[in-house]
Amino acid sequence: MADTARQGTGHDRRADLGRPFRWLWGSAAASNAGDGITRTLLPLLVVAHHPEPAAVAGLTTVNMLPWLLFALPAGVLVDRVDRRRIVLGSNLVRAAALLGAMPVLAAHRPLPLLYALAFVLGIAETLADTAAPAMLPRLVDERQLERANGRLSAAQILLNEMVGPPVAGLLAGLAAAAALATGGMLYALAALLLVGLSPLARARHRSASARAHGGVLRDIRQGLRFVLGHHTLRLTLAASALYGLVFSATFSMLVLLSARALGLSGTGYGLLLAAGSLGAVAGSWLAPRAADRLSTVRLARWSLVASGAAYVALGLGRQPVLAALALAANGVFMMGWNIPVMSLRQRLTPEDLQGRVMSVSRLCSWGSMPIGATLGGLLAEALSVPAVFEVCGTVLAVGALLLLAPLREDPSPHADPPANSDLLDKG
Incomplete structure (x- = not known):
């Protein structure tokens, strides 16, 4: 019955x-282009003048640290x-940081400045x-x-x-300087494009006085309580954390798999990554259509x-072509997981909790990645590089079945309320 109902919404979805x-x-689109440039540029600037492995690894740590420190706040x-102002302001900050650092980094590459820029x-x-x-739930229909x-x-x-x-x-x-300027201008363009978007009014069901008197820790507890008390959100977030572990464990070993097991050069490794990205692009097109059925x-x-x-x-x-096909297929299936689950969380979350549920989601999926990378290295040392993929893939498949088996096939926004939802307004 649920599947039939969903099929009937196909025209609405188009x-x-x-x-x-x-x-x-x-x-x-503009900010993602800026991300692609800056995430590649900063390691290149570090390697050019500070080629020590610890310095390069430190840059990644500093760049990801805000997710651990500030995700919940x-x-x-x-x-x-x-929310529009937050995204607009964040893009302006990124533009100003890159353009402001440009005069110094064009001539010198002090490591503290590179770290500070990555942290900002x-x-x-x-x-x-x-x-x-x-x-997003405020901008498009729920069915879209x-x-x-x-x-x-x-x-x-x-x-x-x-x-x-x-x-x-x-x-x-x-x-x-040209790379820094390009990244800065892309972030500035991202901010400018949001000017065309009307301000999003605050949620009506929470008064301004309630917002003013609620402390940050109290609001964090409300968000965590809602997620942990909601059966569907809790299990899908656990699955996201598992996926983060598996993804980071395997991705950290992919370059070694490419060189040792597949015998590929640096160019071949780049083509492997491209195959995975192409699969993900295809998955981003296929997943919404599969969700119709x-x-x-x-x-x-x-x-x-x-x-x-x-x-x-x-x-x-052990064949490069088969490896590329496996990575492409994985990209399709990754989007088949990410897009429906993201949409499900947006549907199940009240308007005034969207930000906190999203922050818990990112903390679960991204916060598990450093742990997964470490486990991947340890597993490769204990067994072998290919074994990392075999073990992690098996764990992911079995874990998905165990974690998601209890979920209803088509939870609605009003189904499966938190058992302790009465505490949301009393905590």
């Missing part, structure tokens, strides 16, 4: 997403302030990436969420992972299981 979404998409801010960009990214998805998330995901993959890095490499080869939970569950099988195939295969 309707135009509207002008507000187009403004948001344009801004997201960022969710509170997103639920208190106009990380804080701005934490705020923007929490606020932007929380805006899969399509909207799919289009945003496609822009992210194309511009952040496929276009941005080679452009950054080309610009850095010409002049570091399958329940959200069923699509997400079996996509996660299939992603685990793709990791196992990657570990077992």
